[in-house]
Amino acid sequence: MTILAIGLTLVGAVCFAVASVLQHHAVTTTEHPDEARRVGDVGRNDEPAGRHQLSGRHLLAIVRRRRWLQGAGLAAIGSVVNGVALLLAPLRVVQPVGVLAVPLAVLLSAAKARRRPSGGVLIGAALTVGGVAVFVVASAGSATTHTPSATATLTAGLIVMALVVLLGFAGLARHSRGSLRCLALASAVAAAYGLLSALIRVAAQAAADTGILSPLVLGCAAGALAAFAIGAWLVQHAYHAGAPEIVIACLTVVDPIVAVVLGAVLLGEGSTTPVGAWVLLGAAAVTAAIGVLILAHHHPDAVAARAERDALMIAA
Template sequence: MTALALLLAVAGATCFAAAAVLQHGAITGRVDLRALLARPRWLAGAGLAAGGAGLHALALVLAPVSVVQPVGVLAVPLAVGLGLRSTRPPARVVAGAALCVAGVALVVRTAAAATPDAPADLGRFLLVSGTAAAAAGLALAVLAVRTTARARCVAFAAAGAVAFGLVSALLRAVFLQFGTADAGTLLGATAALPAALHARGWSVQQGFAAGPPAVVVAALTVGDPLVATALGAALLGEAGGLGAAGVGLLLGAGAVAAAGVALLARHHPDAAPRPTPPTPHDRHTPGEVPT
């Protein structure tokens, strides 16, 4: 089952990488949902993203969050290759992608060595994880609107990663406790899923508007497994017996992956701010003083 889950997660990561490149290419300037819905390229990307999410969800049914979630980091080198298919990626971009993959791979290796404990009940999981994710996502969104374009791209993508990490951990929690949780708690969990997915989608599109797809994918696929693994460790009993050394190793792996995201954001050829389309007040003839 674990091998099948990993194959599904790899297929999902491939879908996410292709979706990122397609949707980024369809966004020019500000995000206008009605305009995007009329663009086949964006719709194709949305379809691939939905397919990737379905494959990812199925993988989570078959294996723990800490095993499945980090596989999504494979989308980073795929997005770099697809986004720069006509040119050779700069060495620092390759190094950034490699750091992302290495850091998340170390997270997988460390988390896989843990001994599962009894998970928290679904009601407690929903309350604690939902509150923490909402606070972190809101803080990142506020940071995004108050900073430069390069940092805005990473901050919006990180907010999306928090939301999707919550979705993944919540799906796993519902699967583990479907037969024991009360109906009201299951209903609350079901209602939280579309809300978190909507927050993830909005944040990701804002990230595409501010920077290249490889940077958005890197921030997503690094932040997402770190959030999901942290929730799995703290509330789903997936990190029993790690001890202080194991926790330190997880934090170090997260720092390596974050350094990779920073390298991509700084040195990706398409990381320059995108021009904002002119407004009617901006359009004037040469020599005319706009009013």
């Protein structure tokens, strides 16, 4: 079952990578209904168009695009496949496998732009993939799980949602710009999706013990829907603020970290994990996070944005 779960997660990773590129293209090329300008033009206050915040009308125009709808369909397929994988194997094994979406997104974006990824981008992607790969291997011997109480589940859910709100506000703040804005928003999305995965796993455990219509299962279902809706909304802002590779990299680092922590706290998946293994898991997570920061710094979009800001400062 674990091998099947990993295989399903690989399929999900491909779906998420392609979906990210399609939706990023739709988000960054859709003309704002209220402004006669497109991404790449310089607008008011010398701010590059496409880096302002998404309005409701703009988002509505985006979701009508064929590419966005295609990406949404692939993301939905990836979510279903990943959900099935979560029913078959522990969070600690399933979630980190999605890191393969990072190199896929890098290659797809490079192919679309007809340019080779820079050395910094490749190093960032390699560190991210390597860090999470070690995370998967170290997590493969996960311990047995148990069904948590409704109180514990609610408390953990509220803590994670508070983190999502904090990161979301940081990313949507008016002073937030460039890669930092994208990182904050993508991290908020990843935390929401990590909670979503944990709630799916808790619901599966509770359904087996107490029945599918138990309050805990229904509560997890409601929480999972809320986490999905919030994540789906914030991820459009993340695509609007930065490159798809950066968004995917954040998702594949923060998401499994949140899921693993919740799995250990709520489901006891780390109850027999030795201290040395936890140290290895921590080192792997830090390595992956460094990879994301390098990827965000060296991505061509970030380099172009810095060059544009420097040119505006010189002109001023």
